[in-house]
Amino acid sequence: MSTFFVCSSQAKILRILESQQVLAKKNKFFKENLGFKVENATIGAIMIGDYLFRIRKFIRNINDLFVNNKVQNLYDTILL
Known part of the structure; x- marks a missing residue:
């Protein structure tokens, strides 16, 4: 029993x-590219924020x- 406990403790460590x-x-x-240190939750938040930024840019x-009546190909808009 003690051997199992030691092994499981070592596995956890x-x-x-x-x-x-x-x-x-x-x-x-992140420190090299963005200049700050982050935690795991922050990394996820940065990734979600990046996706939201891209979606907002696409919607804009x-x-x-349509609003400014620009003559522009929709395909070009998607690529931006």
Whole structure:
């Protein structure tokens, strides 16, 4: 029983260390490219924020196409 407990404890410690290494790599990337350190939840929020920004930009482009009567190909708008 004690052997199982030791092994499971070691497995938990290894998982924690691996997750810390992954977080350290992500932090290094964000610090080098964005200039700040982040946590796991912040990384997810940044990714969601990026997608929302792209969707808003797409909607703005579509809105400009119809409201301002720009002669523009819809395909070009999607690529922007």
